[in-house]
Amino acid sequence: MAKPKVDTALIETLAELLQRTGLTEIELAEGDSRIRVARQPQPLVASVPASAHASAPASPAVSDQAIGQAAAEEHPGAVRAPMVGTVYLTPEPGAPPFIKVGADVSEGQILLIIEAMKVMNPIRAARSGRIANLLVANGDPVEYGELLLIIE
């Protein structure tokens, strides 16, 4: 994993913007570098400015106060990562994804895969319904308990 030079000031500006506007995601591309700031519960804080002062809030430069976010957190159909690892939305590279937003899924159906230490762990739907939100992208790292998607 190459170590990109992180513009922490820029991230902070984007995070503030995100907060103020109530948006859930801002992506900024400039040449080869791409910065995406999104509201997510407890994201993997890859190179967030180290909040060396004790009183700073733990992780993200972004807090989750948006109503949409809070509702998603509370949603009975919220599907969370049961383990830390890497998300794959397709059964194999190049194949169509297991699920799409708006599609219907039935109980027991594979929603996505989380890879932990070369082991592919299928994550199955605990209930039938429609995919309302998909909050992770193919190849995303996820933490334990991170919100993956919502089934309505």
Next chain:
Amino acid sequence: MFDKVLVANRGEVALRIIRACREMGIESVAVHSTIDADAMHVRLADASVCIGPPPASESYLNKVAILAAAEISGAQAIHPGYGFLAENADFAQMVGEHGFVFIGPDPEHIRLMGDKIAAKAAVRRLGLPVVPGTDGPITHEVMARDAAEAIGYPVLIKAVAGGGGRGMVVAADEPALLEGLRLARREAEAGFGDDRVYLEKYLDRPRHIELQILADHHGHCIHLGERDCSVQRRHQKVIEEAPSTVLDEAMRAKLGKRVTDGLVRLGYRNAGTVEFLYQDGELYFIEMNTRLQVEHPVTEMITGIDLVRAQIEIAAGEPLGLAQTDVRFDGHAIECRINAEDAKTLLPTPGRVQAYHAPAGPGVRVDSALYAGAGVPPYYDSLIGKLIVHDRSRADCLNRLRRALGEYVIAGLPTSIPLLQAIIREPAFVEGDYHIDWLAGFLRGWQTGN
């Protein structure tokens, strides 16, 4: 050198490692359970990964989750701290097999020293003194009598399969030996389903003396002197100090040479601590800890050597920048372990810190992950802080310790600070005249008194 190190621990030791990383220009990755999301190690690290629910077996002991966290965060090396997976040879091996560097010794040495009987046999071959005893189990009375004569009374009869004090009988003479043998066998059979016992010399008032070593990947091994950790309760150290009041310079140098020569022959690498019992001028090996120890700051204070930094440099393949003659001992240091436990009942007291004020001033060091508002969850160790003081002499050090303990405020949950204040006032402690069972005796009076 590494760009990014994952710290597979929590609490004060995670902080200790994160601090070393920051000073070395290395990015740190904290891992945490859900209940530790606001913990100080998560706040101070450059990145963090939630690896599981609160129970340690599903988070801080979850090898797969920790390795997955290393993968997704792009860490190159993993520091295990102490406790949790620090002495888990299988984990150290998995770390290596997945292309990461384990900041600690080779798995084979962790495995060897984890097997207490094999470890003893190995260090004896390396020329270190062990407690005199029979090599194998005692099979008949004549054998027991001859062995006890050779070892010298009093002797301790121990179950081969034993542990936790069960199946152990002290015999002061031959009649007691023969009677104790039957008793110990029956206890061993009842307790462990194995009636084999062996004999060992019984030490009635030993001190716990341990030697800190550092060994690189280029055949160099040095020692950083001893720590005296005799003030302990149920094998849990409470106060540690260096240097010990019972070792002189010649004994230290002699012990250091034997240990470092032995470990070079073994091919041991990284930091380690070799533990001994000391009585009547003799030292006997008990075990080796193949990791950083809780009480390492005591050694750092008197030598000025950063042990965690040294561990990381060694793991990165760098040679030790120090010869034995470069190691100087300056003054005296004492560490007090502060636990979230009731000072009288000694029962754990998890909760939330309402107000927090750490002592400071000359010669004072506090290693703690506490802050006002911090939670002390019931799932993990009750150690919440370490107060370490350093001064020119032991007497000065004790004055400084009294002063610093008096400044320490942790409001919201009971801590062991009142007990520590009482211990350091005891004449036996002040005079340095204690042994490993001394605290148990003190506590009997402390717990029943007002």
